[in-house]
Amino acid sequence: MPELPEVETVRRGLEPVLVGRELVDVDIRDGRLTAPADPDAVAHDLRGAVVASVGRRGKYLTIGLDDGRTLVCHLRMTGWFHHVPEVNERPHLRAVFELDDGTFLLYSDQRRFGTMRLIEAGELERFWAGRVGPEPLEDGWTPTSLRIALRGRVAPVKALLLDQRVVAGVGNIYADEALWRARIHPLTPGGRLGPQRVGRLHDAVVDVLERGIDAQGASIDSYRRVDGTLGSMQERFMVFDRTGEPCPRCGNPIVKTRVAQRGTHFCPVCTRPR
Numbered sequence: 001m002p003e004l005p006e007v008e009t010v011r012r013g014l015e016p017v018l019v020g021r022e023l024v025d026v027d028i029r030d031g032r033l034t035a036p037a038d039p040d041a042v043a044h045d046l047r048g049a050v051v052a053s054v055g056r057r058g059k060y061l062t063i064g065l066d067d068g069r070t071l072v073c074h075l076r077m078t079g080w081f082h083h084v085p086e087v088n089e090r091p092h093l094r095a096v097f098e099l100d101d102g103t104f105l106l107y108s109d110q111r112r113f114g115t116m117r118l119i120e121a122g123e124l125e126r127f128w129a130g131r132v133g134p135e136p137l138e139d140g141w142t143p144t145s146l147r148i149a150l151r152g153r154v155a156p157v158k159a160l161l162l163d164q165r166v167v168a169g170v171g172n173i174y175a176d177e178a179l180w181r182a183r184i185h186p187l188t189p190g191g192r193l194g195p196q197r198v199g200r201l202h203d204a205v206v207d208v209l210e211r212g213i214d215a216q217g218a219s220i221d222s223y224r225r226v227d228g229t230l231g232s233m234q235e236r237f238m239v240f241d242r243t244g245e246p247c248p249r250c251g252n253p254i255v256k257t258r259v260a261q262r263g264t265h266f267c268p269v270c271t272r273p274r
């Protein structure tokens with residue numbers, strides 16, 4: 001699933017393609033994408049709109065329109081935007097946006113978990129409330145704010161990192177990488193982490209997300225950039241997807257277990273036990 005670095009890379013690819021462009025035609029071919037809203041009604045409402053901005057909130061992409069409305073997109077498992085000079089029919093094509101420069105933005109989604117919601121002007125903050133917490137790459141997110149979010153929590157710290165209300169945009173890959181970097185066992189109850197370990201975890205989360213953006217995301221499954229090329233973060237993983245391979249810090253084999261129903265990779269030797 002695309003996480004913050006992948007979604008941010010998509011955002012950076014979409015921005016020069018979309019900003020200032022009019023959506024001259026919109027075809028939404030899959031009702032699941034806009035549910036419960038009717039896909040034809042959403043397509044109709046988007047036709048003629050001009051894109052003012054392309055933003056990101058956690059793992060959501062936000063396409064801001066010049067009338068104040070926002071198309072909020074979540075790629076979920078396999079959603080993918082591809083900018084092309086002409087529409088080429090392909091499997092899993094779910095939506096087509098025709099731009100006023102004669103090019104097209106295609107949205108493909110093999111597993112069909114992706115979503116698009118058209119939010120009315122002034123309603124965006126209400127949409128985020130209760131869904132997404134602090135942005136980890138903004139100045140307001142500090143070791144103290146992370147410590148407050150973890151205080152008293154008995155759930156494993158890995159599960160808490162995956163909770164978008166604790167910190168926005170972190171998913172399975174970057175949670176494993178950050179915990180390894182901070183030398184914290186993924187099953188450690190969040191509330192048991194003292195200021196020192198929380199400080200290390202905060203810095204590690206920021207560090208792995210910035211590395212992920214720098215590498216233009218991790219292409220381990222269907223994730224591609226808007227121009228169709230791959231990211232390279234998968235070549236820089238320390239623990240994720242490296243079960244049985246030597247830990248880069250101590251040389252012992254990386255182990256895979258399950259936490260919060262997610263495959264979790266860690267080093268049982270140099271990661272401090274809970």
Ligand SMILES: [Zn+2]
Binds near residue numbers: 250252268269270271
């Ligand atoms: Zn190790």
